[in-house]
Amino acid sequence: MSADRTRRAAVTGIGVVAPNGLHTDTYWKSVKEGLNVLDRITREGCGHLPLQVAGEVRGFDPSALIEETFLVQTDRFTHFAMAAAAAALDDAGLSTGAADSPYSVGVVTAAGSGGGEFGQRELQKLWGQGSRFVGPYQSIAWFYAASTGQISIHNGFKGPCSVVASDEAGGLDAVAHAARAVRRGTDVVVVGAAEAPLAPYSMVCQLGYAELSTDEDPARAYRPFTSAACGFVPAEGGAVLVLEDADRAQSRDATVRATVAGHAATFTGASRWDESRAGLAHAIRGALDEAGCAPEEIDVVFADAMGIREADTAEALALTDALGPHGTRVPVTAPKAGIGRSYCGAPLLDIAAAVMAMEHGQIPPTPGVFDVCHDIDLVAATARPAQLRTALVLSRGLMGSNAALVLRRGPGSLAQNDKENS
Amino acid sequence: MTTEATEVTVEELATLMKKGAGVTVDPHDLEARVDTTFAEFGLDSLGLLGIVGELENRYGRSLPTDAERCKSPRAFLDLVNGALRTGA
Numbered sequence: 001m002s003a004d005r006t007r008r009a010a011v012t013g014i015g016v017v018a019p020n021g022l023h024t025d026t027y028w029k030s031v032k033e034g035l036n037v038l039d040r041i042t043r044e045g046c047g048h049l050p051l052q053v054a055g056e057v058r059g060f061d062p063s064a065l066i067e068e069t070f071l072v073q074t075d076r077f078t079h080f081a082m083a084a085a086a087a088a089l090d091d092a093g094l095s096t097g098a099a100d101s102p103y104s105v106g107v108v109t110a111a112g113s114g115g116g117e118f119g120q121r122e123l124q125k126l127w128g129q130g131s132r133f134v135g136p137y138q139s140i141a142w143f144y145a146a147s148t149g150q151i152s153i154h155n156g157f158k159g160p161c162s163v164v165a166s167d168e169a170g171g172l173d174a175v176a177h178a179a180r181a182v183r184r185g186t187d188v189v190v191v192g193a194a195e196a197p198l199a200p201y202s203m204v205c206q207l208g209y210a211e212l213s214t215d216e217d218p219a220r221a222y223r224p225f226t227s228a229a230c231g232f233v234p235a236e237g238g239a240v241l242v243l244e245d246a247d248r249a250q251s252r253d254a255t256v257r258a259t260v261a262g263h264a265a266t267f268t269g270a271s272r273w274d275e276s277r278a279g280l281a282h283a284i285r286g287a288l289d290e291a292g293c294a295p296e297e298i299d300v301v302f303a304d305a306m307g308i309r310e311a312d313t314a315e316a317l318a319l320t321d322a323l324g325p326h327g328t329r330v331p332v333t334a335p336k337a338g339i340g341r342s343y344c345g346a347p348l349l350d351i352a353a354a355v356m357a358m359e360h361g362q363i364p365p366t367p368g369v370f371d372v373c374h375d376i377d378l379v380a381a382t383a384r385p386a387q388l389r390t391a392l393v394l395s396r397g398l399m400g401s402n403a404a405l406v407l408r409r410g411p412g413s414l415a416q417n418d419k420e421n422s
Numbered sequence: 423m424t425t426e427a428t429e430v431t432v433e434e435l436a437t438l439m440k441k442g443a444g445v446t447v448d449p450h451d452l453e454a455r456v457d458t459t460f461a462e463f464g465l466d467s468l469g470l471l472g473i474v475g476e477l478e479n480r481y482g483r484s485l486p487t488d489a490e491r492c493k494s495p496r497a498f499l500d501l502v503n504g505a506l507r508t509g510a
Contacts, residue, residue, distance in 0.1 A: 066447075067444070068444035068446065069443060069444040069445055069464055070444070071444055072442070072443060072444035073444075073468070073469075075441075132475060132478060132479055133475075133479060134468075135442070135472050135475070136468040136471040136472045136475065137472065139468070140468070234501055361436075
């Protein structure tokens with residue numbers, strides 16, 4: 001690979017659609033306050049299923065955000081992605097297509113599933129009425145590549161486009177893939193992930209996961225790193241970033257909110273959480289190496305926080321394996337304890353939170369978690385002020401993927417950070 | 423002359439474009455620009471395929487495979503109504 005090492009991938013735009021906020025700013029406020037928005041599932045047709053608690057995106061009106069021609073041919077997961085992409089492009093000052101050429105902008109999304117709700121509706125027509133009653137948009141709406149396609153079509157982006165399907169940690173892999181595209185010469189890559197796993201068919205698919213929490217009390221359902229950890233709860237939503245060549249961003253006076261400094265991924269097998277310790281540690285070392293970052297430089301860790309004892313232990317130990325003594329001293333947080341895991345969207349939401357944590361000099365807390373039973377410095381209860389220059393974001397998937405991503409604070413964040421903490 | 427039951431009108435086509443593909447088009451505008459391409463109205467090939475499927479279900483018969491390849495409302499209506507008249 002002839003990636004130009006002098007080109008850096010900068011985050012110049014962030015768009016969020018999450019259970020705790022339909023906009024990036026409200027998401028950050030909720031994360032910083034440590035709100036727990038986990039609640040009983042109210043999505044149609046889901047009430048009878050033995051999964052009662054999740055992070056639902058509520059109050060999201062796709063028809064107010066997306067043209068009808070796109071609405072009719074897309075699932076809810078693509079609605080989230082398109083809305084987040086529009087917000088990210090607006091944040092980056094690229095909403096009017098400021099790109100020099102359509103070929104200079106690419107799109108990358110990660111997906112753990114696809115359009116389950118749309119697909120179920122069409123399949124019910126198939127066996128209820130017959131094949132002639134299945135609409136042609138079924139051919140594209142369910143597909144896990146749909147969000148990449150629709151974002152590129154909607155905005156006229158003709159640069160390198162792809163979909164990363166590598167389990168939940170694929171959210172981080174997609175960002176790394178986009179950063180490589182930028183380093184190889186693509187000016188801008190719109191990258192993200194959003195999922196909509198709260199529909200009857202999609203939920204039934206998840207019921208077999210041993211790690212799924214079926215606790216019916218929203219306050220107790222997802223408490224990673226505690227002795228009461230009983231699994232994870234799923235969530236809807238995700239985030240989209242605008243990644244851009246840092247020099248190009250500066251030349252057009254865009255704010256470099258952060259840079260993607262390093263990434264690595266490993267695979268250790270489905271639900272083999274003991275083995276994920278070595279896999280995660282190896283990923284962390286690889287990400288640090290690519291970033292040229294010493295363990296002591298990591299100022300905060302956004303943990304995967306699977307929420308089952310064995311997996312939490314593996315993650316806590318992986319931190320020490322990879323970071324040495326710093327692994328027990330570095331502040332660790334898991335905002336997803338208050339919003340659930342939106343599969344591939346989850347690590348994207350963590351990246352968004354990490355960037356804003358560095359900008360504001362505040363480590364958001366882990367909602368609902370107080371009695372930590374691992375040797376890590378978990379930020380609980382309230383946000384912790386801190387000078388943050390480098391963040392490590394971790395993610396694992398149920399199918400065995402592990403990934404680590406290192407983010408560096410943008411140059412513009414320093415002044416704001418110092419001012420807020422003075 | 424054909425009866426109402428076996429002819430698809432411009433107005434019905436406008437309704438189908440809206441229902442099936444989310445394309446909002448005024449029937450009078452569609453009538454006035456009946457030789458304009460579907461693409462210019464914002465209707466893609468899958469959208470037209472959906473309209474063909476809807477009509478096939480409505481009339482209980484297959485339409486010519488060329489129907490989904492028609493480029494303009496006039497070409498589409500001529501082909502479909504011709505097929506419905508002859509019972510092809």
